Amino acid sequence: DGGITQSPKYLFRKEGQNVTLSCEQNLNHDAMYWYRQDPGQGLRLIYYSQIVNDFQKGDIAEGYSVSREKKESFPLTVTSAQKNPTAFYLCASSIKRVRDGDGYTFGSGTRLTVV
Amino acid sequence: KQEVTQIPAALSVPEGENLVLNCSFTDSAIYNLQWFRQDPGKGLTSLLLIQSSQREQTSGRLNASLDKSSGRSTLYIAASQPGDSATYLCAVEGGAQKLVFGQGTRLTINP
Numbered sequence: 108d109g110g111i112t113q114s115p116k117y118l119f120r121k122e123g124q125n126v127t128l129s130c131e132q133n134l135n136h137d138a139m140y141w142y143r144q145d146p147g148q149g150l151r152l153i154y155y156s157q158i159v160n161d162f163q164k165g166d167i168a169e170g171y172s173v174s175r176e177k178k179e180s181f182p183l184t185v186t187s188a189q190k191n192p193t194a195f196y197l198c199a200s201s202i203k204r205v206r207d208g209d210g211y212t213f214g215s216g217t218r219l220t221v222v
Numbered sequence: 223k224q225e226v227t228q229i230p231a232a233l234s235v236p237e238g239e240n241l242v243l244n245c246s247f248t249d250s251a252i253y254n255l256q257w258f259r260q261d262p263g264k265g266l267t268s269l270l271l272i273q274s275s276q277r278e279q280t281s282g283r284l285n286a287s288l289d290k291s292s293g294r295s296t297l298y299i300a301a302s303q304p305g306d307s308a309t310y311l312c313a314v315e316g317g318a319q320k321l322v323f324g325q326g327t328r329l330t331i332n333p
Contacts, residue, residue, distance in 0.1 A: 113265075140321075149325040150311070165320070197265055210256045210271035211321060215264060
């Protein structure tokens with residue numbers, strides 16, 4: 108079955124540590140996205156990529172980094188510069204021209220907690 | 223800057239009732255609007271996608287409408303069931319191929 112796989116489901120980070128969240132899709136989608144969800148704030152866009160080897164900052168990119176070396180993969184690194192990383196992280200994908208397709212597909216999320 | 227608002231923030235109704243969730247957006251220049259469902263601690267499940275040229279979409283007991291000129295969408299749920307309890311999110315896609323989300327409506331269906 109086609110879909111998006113996020114791992115791990117739960118992740119714990121110590122102060123000053125970098126951690127990487129995995130996102131893999133087998134939908135042959137061109138575009139991939141990372142969102143952060145906090146209680147009472149809805150989903151906010153961190154980074155997005157519309158093509159391999161290219162990505163753009165979203166609304167809250169500070170303290171995060173991404174790479175897009177393969178069409179299927181869009182890992183997100185939460186660096187030590189992100190001062191409040193505890194949140195639920197969601198990865199999504201879509202075909203390049205969403206208005207021709209089925210919209211956005213989301214993964215099941217990674218819950219990151221600072222310990 | 224596009225802003226999306228969902229009203230009400232929470233809604234509790236008895237089983238079997240028909241209900242309407244509202245979504246409004248400030249910039250009518252959108253490509254599409256998508257309704258999602260989110261269960262606690264889970265990812266988002268797509269319910270309905272309405273392209274900007276369409277007025278409504280239906281899937282089973284769900285019907286979503288779109289009025290671009292007034293910046294409004296509604297999600298109608300018929301004959302609600304306890305399994306419909308979840309948070310419902312609407313999101314619009316405008317320029318730069320990015321989704322902008324509302325904060326959601328938390329729906330509880332009481333048996």
